[in-house]
Amino acid sequence: MSDAYLPGLTVSPLTTVSKTRRLPIKGQVRVSLGQKVEPNTVVAETTLPGRPHMVAASNLLNIEPGEVPQAMVRKIGDRVQTGEVIARYTSFFGLFKGQCQSPATGVVEHISAVTGQVVIRESPTPVVVKAYISGVVTRVLPGEGVEVEATAALIQGIFGIGGEGSGKLAMAVQNPGEVLTSRHIKAQHRGCILVGGSLVTATALRRAEQVGARGVICGGILDKDLSDYLGYEIGLAITGHEDIPLSVVVTEGFGEMSMAEKTFALLQSLEGMEASINGSTQIRAGVLRPEIVVPREGKGNVQETAATGLEIGSRVRLIRNPWFGKLGKVTALPVELQRIESEARVRVVEVELDEGRTVTVPRANVEIL
Amino acid sequence: MPIEVNVILIVDCGSTTTKAILVERIGEEYRLQVRGEAPTTVEIPFEDVTMGVRNAISEVEELSGRKLMDSRGIITPAQGRRGTDLFLATSSAGGGLQMMVAGVVKKMTAESAQRAALGAGAIVMDTMAVDDGRLTFQKIERIRQLRPDMILVAGGIDGGTVSHVVEIAEILAASDPKPRLGTGYKLPVIYCGNASARDEVGALLADKTDLRFLPNIRPVLEKEELGPAREEIHSLFMGHVMAQAPGYKDLLAWTHAPIMPTPAAVGKIIQTLAREQDINIIGVDIGGATTDIFSVFDQKFHRTVSANLGMSYSVCNVLVETGTDNILRWLPFSIEAADLKNRIRNKMIRPTTIPHTLEDLLIEQAIAREALALAFSHHKTLAVGLRGIQRQRTIGEAFQQSSGEESLVDMNDLELIVGSGGTLSHAPRRVQSAMMLIDGFQPQAITRLAVDSIFMMPHLGALSDIHPRGATQVFEKDCLIPLGTVLAPRGRGRSGEKCLWGKVDWPGGSAEVDLSWGDIQLIAGQGPFKLDLHPHLAADIGAGRGRGLRREVAGGVCGLFLDCRGRPLLLAEEEHQRVRQLLRWYKQVDMYPMQVEGVL
Numbered sequence: 001m002s003d004a005y006l007p008g009l010t011v012s013p014l015t016t017v018s019k020t021r022r023l024p025i026k027g028q029v030r031v032s033l034g035q036k037v038e039p040n041t042v043v044a045e046t047t048l049p050g051r052p053h054m055v056a057a058s059n060l061l062n063i064e065p066g067e068v069p070q071a072m073v074r075k076i077g078d079r080v081q082t083g084e085v086i087a088r089y090t091s092f093f094g095l096f097k098g099q100c101q102s103p104a105t106g107v108v109e110h111i112s113a114v115t116g117q118v119v120i121r122e123s124p125t126p127v128v129v130k131a132y133i134s135g136v137v138t139r140v141l142p143g144e145g146v147e148v149e150a151t152a153a154l155i156q157g158i159f160g161i162g163g164e165g166s167g168k169l170a171m172a173v174q175n176p177g178e179v180l181t182s183r184h185i186k187a188q189h190r191g192c193i194l195v196g197g198s199l200v201t202a203t204a205l206r207r208a209e210q211v212g213a214r215g216v217i218c219g220g221i222l223d224k225d226l227s228d229y230l231g232y233e234i235g236l237a238i239t240g241h242e243d244i245p246l247s248v249v250v251t252e253g254f255g256e257m258s259m260a261e262k263t264f265a266l267l268q269s270l271e272g273m274e275a276s277i278n279g280s281t282q283i284r285a286g287v288l289r290p291e292i293v294v295p296r297e298g299k300g301n302v303q304e305t306a307a308t309g310l311e312i313g314s315r316v317r318l319i320r321n322p323w324f325g326k327l328g329k330v331t332a333l334p335v336e337l338q339r340i341e342s343e344a345r346v347r348v349v350e351v352e353l354d355e356g357r358t359v360t361v362p363r364a365n366v367e368i369l
Numbered sequence: 370m371p372i373e374v375n376v377i378l379i380v381d382c383g384s385t386t387t388k389a390i391l392v393e394r395i396g397e398e399y400r401l402q403v404r405g406e407a408p409t410t411v412e413i414p415f416e417d418v419t420m421g422v423r424n425a426i427s428e429v430e431e432l433s434g435r436k437l438m439d440s441r442g443i444i445t446p447a448q449g450r451r452g453t454d455l456f457l458a459t460s461s462a463g464g465g466l467q468m469m470v471a472g473v474v475k476k477m478t479a480e481s482a483q484r485a486a487l488g489a490g491a492i493v494m495d496t497m498a499v500d501d502g503r504l505t506f507q508k509i510e511r512i513r514q515l516r517p518d519m520i521l522v523a524g525g526i527d528g529g530t531v532s533h534v535v536e537i538a539e540i541l542a543a544s545d546p547k548p549r550l551g552t553g554y555k556l557p558v559i560y561c562g563n564a565s566a567r568d569e570v571g572a573l574l575a576d577k578t579d580l581r582f583l584p585n586i587r588p589v590l591e592k593e594e595l596g597p598a599r600e601e602i603h604s605l606f607m608g609h610v611m612a613q614a615p616g617y618k619d620l621l622a623w624t625h626a627p628i629m630p631t632p633a634a635v636g637k638i639i640q641t642l643a644r645e646q647d648i649n650i651i652g653v654d655i656g657g658a659t660t661d662i663f664s665v666f667d668q669k670f671h672r673t674v675s676a677n678l679g680m681s682y683s684v685c686n687v688l689v690e691t692g693t694d695n696i697l698r699w700l701p702f703s704i705e706a707a708d709l710k711n712r713i714r715n716k717m718i719r720p721t722t723i724p725h726t727l728e729d730l731l732i733e734q735a736i737a738r739e740a741l742a743l744a745f746s747h748h749k750t751l752a753v754g755l756r757g758i759q760r761q762r763t764i765g766e767a768f769q770q771s772s773g774e775e776s777l778v779d780m781n782d783l784e785l786i787v788g789s790g791g792t793l794s795h796a797p798r799r800v801q802s803a804m805m806l807i808d809g810f811q812p813q814a815i816t817r818l819a820v821d822s823i824f825m826m827p828h829l830g831a832l833s834d835i836h837p838r839g840a841t842q843v844f845e846k847d848c849l850i851p852l853g854t855v856l857a858p859r860g861r862g863r864s865g866e867k868c869l870w871g872k873v874d875w876p877g878g879s880a881e882v883d884l885s886w887g888d889i890q891l892i893a894g895q896g897p898f899k900l901d902l903h904p905h906l907a908a909d910i911g912a913g914r915g916r917g918l919r920r921e922v923a924g925g926v927c928g929l930f931l932d933c934r935g936r937p938l939l940l941a942e943e944e945h946q947r948v949r950q951l952l953r954w955y956k957q958v959d960m961y962p963m964q965v966e967g968v969l
Contacts, residue, residue, distance in 0.1 A: 025547060049545045051509070051510075052509055052543035053506065054505045054506070054509075054540070054543060065532065110539065110542065110543070110573075112535065114531060114566075114569050115532045115535050115536045115539060116532075117536065117539055119539065119542075119543050121543075158718050158719070159714075222707065222711065223711050223714050224707055224710070233685075233688075233689050234685060235683070235685050235686035235688075235689040235690070236677055236682070236683055237682055237683075237685070237717045237718060253714075254710075254711040254712075254714040254715050254718070255715070281718075283717065283720060319715070319719050319722055320715075320719075320722045320725055320729065321712065321725060321728070321729050322725065322726050340725050341725060341726050342723075342725060342727055342729065342797055343727075343730075343797035343798065343962060344723065344724070344730075344797045345797075346723065362722075362723050362725055364721050364723050365725055367719075
């Protein structure tokens with residue numbers, strides 16, 4: 001590839017954010033085109049077929065599967081309550097009796113004369129899709145959902161956990177290099193999305209959870225803290241379904257890493273505003289990065305990040321050892337392949353680090369800020 | 370498609386990269402001309418696979434000077450420096466083909482269903498069976514969670530009991546499964562079980578799913594007929610899955626043959642190679658998300674996919690499955706486990722980065738060894754003969770108390786290992802690829818090693834269906850890079866004790882061999898090598914325990930590896946001893962640049 005670098009993540013003070021809010025299966029859309037919505041507005045809803053329960057009626061009644069339909073005292077389509085008798089069998093003038101009860105409240109869906117099983121289906125489970133961000137409905141997908149659009153500040157992280165949420169942005173630390181610990185988190189942070197610096201510890205996450213915070217944003221996290229907080233190790237980069245009450249967005253990566261100044265300054269300027277946060281991350285088959293969306297007044301787009309590609313003067317972060325996390329600017333883009341320490345021959349970029357020295361690294365290992 | 374084919378263009382739409390190759394006929398021979406690649410564009414914000422295809426092809430155009438596309442699509446046929454005679458595509462973008470399979474007995478019909486799906490190039494998300502140990506409600510919950518592209522249902526022999534397979538259908542009907550892509554269509558379900566149960570299965574599933582009936586894959590216990598099921602899977606992959614994926618309708622209109630799932634194409638070329646050379650072979654494709662293993666032993670083909678073992682997206686899962694210690698054991702330097710884990714996690718979240726330092730390269734190659742070993746162990750458990758059939762056992766088998774269910778993968782009969790995927794194809798030194806294959810698979814006796822030069826096995830697999838001669842010529846001349854041969858005595862001995870001795874001759878040279886247990890030697894060169902070697906009494910180099918061997922073997926870009934490290938290969942427990950051991954091995958085969966004597 002001619003430009004083999006990883007594009008940077010979006011950190012924009014003002015952009016148009018559009019979110020498609022779609023049901024998993026067909027249902028009803030509850031809002032109309034042009035309608036203003038809030039994060040908690042239900043935009044579409046449907047019902048998932050209720051949980052089925054299979055009752056081995058022939059075994060319970062001790063009869064042949066073919067005799068089950070005759071033994072049923074409730075028929076297909078009948079509503080039944082938990083514990084209600086659904087099949088009964090008597091023989092030898094009532095000498096041998098057996099009965100079969102419904103394990104759940106629901107509807108008799110199927111009676112099988114082949115296997116002797118009866119299926120009781122619970123009531124349908126309602127599924128709602130909320131707007132997630134404050135904005136305006138710009139498109140209705142009949143029976144499926146809507147598109148919601150907002151003018152907003154958008155900050156994408158590199159990795160996150162936890163699903164969607166919303167709350168007020170609150171700066172919990174003073175600078176992007178500060179570690180967010182439990183002592184930074186106060187009772188008044190209830191319902192807030194907290195902004196940390198270079199690291200968040202497992203105890204800080206637990207404290208945030210305890211005070212009722214809705215989310216945490218930080219530069220880095222240690223693998224051991226993440227595993228400690230979740231209680232297990234994440235194997236695949238598909239997150240968002242963790243059973244936790246808050247969402248976490250990591251902006252830089254694993255390890256102690258100062259949050260990019262630009263990101264920290266933007267979050268600082270948005271303090272006190274209502275934000276939406278989503279920790280869901282998927283780095284395979286449809287890249288999905290965690291994000292913070294802060295709807296705000298304004299017009300137009302402030303273009304950011306990798307739209308123009310890597311150029312002399314581009315501000316970059318090195319994203320692999322031996323200079324992992326260092327910042328600098330591009331000073332040269334040699335065309336020829338060059339041999340690096342691992343002996344691989346790759347396309348490289350020369351970067352003058354903020355600390356003064358110039359280094360040559362693979363283009364794949366820099367990220368445009 | 371024109372009768373005379375002079376120019377062939379093939380693309381593979383991978384999950385991250387779309388790779389295009391251009392093959393041209395030069396005289397009587399088909400040869401690879403150039404290769405281009407670009408990011409795959411199936412996902413937001415592009416959502417059109419043809420954009421990535423166009424970008425990859427435009428790189429091919431730039432490099433070859435041949436105009437291949439215009440605003441309407443691919444230019445055909447070839448005229449002068451314009452157009453191509455044949456355009457083919459394979460795809461694993463968007464997560465590939467994801468299936469669920471079900472059968473009555475886990476180790477019989479469910480296993481046959483699994484083999485049919487895997488052989489067709491699918492990732493099997495779950496295998497359900499009446500006797501899989503899960504309770505009915507657990508099975509239902511699982512099906513409701515999964516959103517496969519299709520479901521394959523087998524079960525029972527023709528004319529046998531219908532109740533068990535109907536029970537499977539009842540569970541499926543109760544679960545009301547939904548497809549992964551698209552909200553407006555029914556989930557395809559292929560039924561290839563007991564033909565006598567079709568009416569009952571139809572009554573349960575015809576309304577809720579897009580149900581198709583096929584001949585039973587196990588019409589009798591002694592027979593497995595996977596062909597029709599695999600063809601139907603391919604046809605559904607084209608008609609349903611691909612039709613739902615963004616941009617594929619246009620791509621389908623351009624191609625001269627149906628788009629093939631990438632792993633199915635790789636499987637085809639591996640089978641072709643095994644058939645043409647009449648050998649037992651193992652092929653491996655270690656990707657960012659998955660590791661696929663293909664084997665052909667005694668003409669029986671098996672494929673398995675370890676869906677969550679890979680080198681970028683799934684790299685943390687290798688760590689979780691094998692454990693930190695197993696990765697650390699391949700590293701001849703000290704590194705804190707916490708530091709190692711943070712590095713691996715950073716690779717997961719930024720999957721396109723490449724190792725810059727030697728240390729990072731060693732870590733990545735250590736992970737690759739473990740991923741290969743895990744995937745291979747998984748493969749061996751699935752590559753077995755038909756179970757549940759009566760078999761006559763020899764007196765020897767009776768004494769060995771063998772169950773008759775051993776894996777068909779026999780390392781003593783293995784003749785060739787072919788490696789593919791970025792980590793193996795693009796290792797800075799080819800000897801590193803060879804050692805990853807040796808350490809991951811631990812071949813015994815005599816085995817040839819090769820790598821796919823630039824990852825074009827999928828392309829050639831697709832071509833082998835349409836133009837076998839072209840596929841074979843490019844495969845042998847441009848794709849396969851012979852690394853050499855490994856000779857590994859089976860058995861173990863005391864470190865330092867004599868293991869292998871004798872002489873190796875090759876055109877223009879010869880070498881005396883005198884190796885102890887725990888050593889490895891590389892004799893560089895293309896060979897052929899004439900071996901006159903004798904093993905330790907407890908060791909077997911292919912002629913029986915303690916028996917000498919005279920034979921000619923091929924060389925390659927690396928040469929002949931004489932691997933006396935023992936099988937199974939064990940590393941020292943104590944750290945300093947292990948580091949010394951690794952450094953010695955790496956030095957013996959010149960695997961890494963040794964910057965300071967004894968220290969990497």
